[in-house]
Amino acid sequence: MIGGLVATLVGSSWASTALRYGVTALAILLFLLALRRSGERVGRLAEQLETLEKTNEVQRRMLEAAARRPRNRDELVDRLRDGGF
Numbered sequence: 001m002i003g004g005l006v007a008t009l010v011g012s013s014w015a016s017t018a019l020r021y022g023v024t025a026l027a028i029l030l031f032l033l034a035l036r037r038s039g040e041r042v043g044r045l046a047e048q049l050e051t052l053e054k055t056n057e058v059q060r061r062m063l064e065a066a067a068r069r070p071r072n073r074d075e076l077v078d079r080l081r082d083g084g085f
Contacts, residue, residue, distance in 0.1 A: 070076040 070079055
């Protein structure tokens with residue numbers, strides 16, 4: 001029953017044309033969905049990269065500040081007297 005129906009649809013020219021257009025539309029739809037998904041992935045990766053760059057900048061500033069700190073109490077007293085802070 002189903003085989004006969006499929007054979008009739010495949011044999012007719014209008015069904016063949018409709019099937020060709022349907023397959024083409026499905027291929028285009030799947031391509032657009034894949035493109036959208038890859039765009040979302042790229043957006044997430046860009047956001048992660050931006051966050052990582054901000055974090056690295058903050059850590060670099062913290063390390064620079066730590067390198068400039070007084071090493072002992074005497075250096076701290078000297079800086080306070082000189083107004084170096």
